Amino acid sequence: MSITSAGRPFRAPTTLSMAQRKATGIFTVVLLLTCLCLYIELNSVDFCIFCYKSEVVSFSLPFYNKSDAFLLLPDIDCQEIPPFLVILVTTEHWQLEARTAIRQSWGKERIIRDKRVVSFFLLGTLVKQNKKAEANIISESLEYKDIIQKNFIDSYNNLTLKTLMGIDWVHHFCPQSSFVMKTDTDMFINTFYLTELLVKKNRITNFFTGFIKSEEYPIRFRFNKWYTSKIEYPGKRYPPFCSGTGYVFSTDIANQIYKISPSIPYFKLEDVYIGMCLDKLRIQLEELHTKQIFFPEKVKFSVCRFKKIVTCHHVRPYELLLYWNTLLSSKDEECLGK
Template sequence: MSSWRRRHCFPLGWNWHTNRFLFHCFVLLFLLFFMFLLFNNNRWLPRQIIYRGIVEVDNTYSFQSKVSESIPKVFQKLVVSRSKNNQSNHRKVQYRRLPTVEITSNGASQNTPHYGYIINEAKKCQKSTPFLLLLISVEPQQLNAREAIRQTWGKEDLFPGIQIVTLFLLGRDAKGTGTTDQTIINESSQYHDIIQQNYLDTYNNLTVKTLMGMHWITTFCPKVAYVMKTDSDMFVNTEHLIYGLLKPEIAPQTNYFTGYFMKGYAPNRNKKSKWYMSQELYPGDLYPPFCSGTGYVFSGDLAEKIYKVSLSIPRLHLEDVYIGVCLAKLGIKPVPPPKESDFNIWRVYYSDCVYNQIVTSHQFQPTELLKYWNQLQQNKHACSKTHK
């Protein structure tokens, strides 16, 4: 049987034992030729990757969601770009070291202005120019947090004669909580205070979210006097912010930026830390002065300046640090607030008179926010306070 196979598989005169080496060489050459064809023709890639592409975003690298679900991990380090000189729509494939990966539902390059609005409130500032615009970073599934803020410090008609605009900044649900697009659309139709763009709402995309707010102000509300960017788990004493800090009776400041002032902070190089910053992303030994992202306040003119300068600065995932880098490039220095106790990155023990004289306190659940806000409104007059 063995000799039959050899006669019918190889030509006469072929000596299997003496020419095995030649056979192995032939197989090896065939494999090398096949691999050459494989890696020099993009058509072997999954069809969706060729058609839609994998897009590099900022200093995080974002895969389009419909593509990434089926991409093996080995391919998640591919950055695909269209060849300008190739008329056949093939793509050049390059390998790059990726510091972090975020999955988005659309692609945007470093200099793309924004990710496209899913929900927008373009007419918010058309009737009149607000004195204060509240930009609140919140996740799509945090319905209770948004409702609590609407009933407390984010209520737009709190103070007669002072126009406040409240906007919640959202991306797309990244946690699979079942919060559907239609749910958000219904909420927006009722309250008209939601801005949502087409990126995944994750911690590493907080910088994208803040720049979304800056872009919105630049486009739709450029004359606003002051802006406060803060988070959904914050207690904000809007009254003290307006009358104690911003003082509407005087002309608005320009190039003004304040909050919980942070100076002399070094990058965290511990890879296990939430605030890890690689040497590759930020090689410097110290961050420029910045204000904690839990809550900072700036003059309206800075929104456009920060947004425009950000187009030339590689993104960092630490949002407050990144805004500090933008300010440093602009030559604008954040300033400490009038009182060190005005802004807090921790939860301050509640007292009517203490909370009557601060701007922010951290880590509040929606039920707690409602409870202490209502208590403050009932008891604040018992505390000595002078509006200047």
């Protein structure tokens, strides 16, 4: 032992024993696991310690401002030659490659069984002003005349606004059409088969179809893409709805949704929101065929299979062109058996 300048005895620091280090390590691991479990548990019941709560509270319209002017409109006169089917495609600014592939395939205006089929793209505006991106969209609109746009932030949580914008456009500019389809840019749509089935159905009022989801529940796990808090949707089960990957409805329903939407609380999942509107209108979802023809997932391509489906999800632009051109070149070939 030595003496310090202050007169106090100096003791050399001692190291922890192996047992003490082991006990400290175990305690640290247990503490971390406890904190993690507590964090997950609190998040599962809509409580978050470490994050800012930015829930969208249920409220009635006007969350979609009908009085806002359209920024971009397509060049079409629905009175002169009423379309049989109007396809509304939700898209984002950066998805030019996908829009180009759609314009060259199923989105191209054509006459099918003497029925006019047209497609338009739905866009919002960028979060941050980007003059070059905005100029590119205006240029694209002038070239193809197929973009519908209003002034709201273009985001996943605003898909409901984007879909309502498309319904707004149909209500005001194309009520003469017979059917409307809402779909996305990563979809393959067999417009030939869809038109054929709609003609055979011979129903132009109160008809809504797609991949029907009748037993869906809100996902309460915060880290899921489709997470919904009890503040956003307090109910235990969603009303029946069709997958937002592609649903089809008679134009009279577009008009009804447009009129009733101010009384429906806002909800970020657009397909569920449309289901909420239909539930209020007491409109039943119906199958278009006895076999499954709407696929919200990816389907392995084969000519015979794709001749008898309406939608296929998760299709890249180059795949879309390949599938479409292969289907067109083999249109007259017969498919034997199942």
